[in-house]
Amino acid sequence: MTRLIGGPPDQYPDRYDVGSPIELLPNAARQVLIHGTLDNAVPVSQSEQYVRRAAESGDECSLVKLEGTGHFELIDPESDAWSSVLTAVETLLDVNRSRSS
Secondary structure, three states: OOOHHHOOOOOOOHHHHHHHHHHHOOOOOOEEEEEOOOOOOOOHHHEEEHHHHHHHOOOEEEEEEEEEOOHHHHHHHOOOOHHHHHHHHHHHHHHHHEEEE
């Protein structure tokens, strides 16, 4: 993150705030976060915190934790996790479709 933002949070707090999804709540969209429990790039606690804050702000947000799944398996159609990701996305889309009709 430091390379992407251009420096550490204490040097560029405004950049980190603008780039942080939790700082953009509420966003008025139903959200489903999908997170692998073995993700070594982003701790699952970040998603848990986001879901709590989203709910506190009035957003509808849920978290699907995939046991034994790392960071990149979620976007790999060949991974064991892919069917769970697909199900979560399809469920989200179906719910949103039924709300708009």
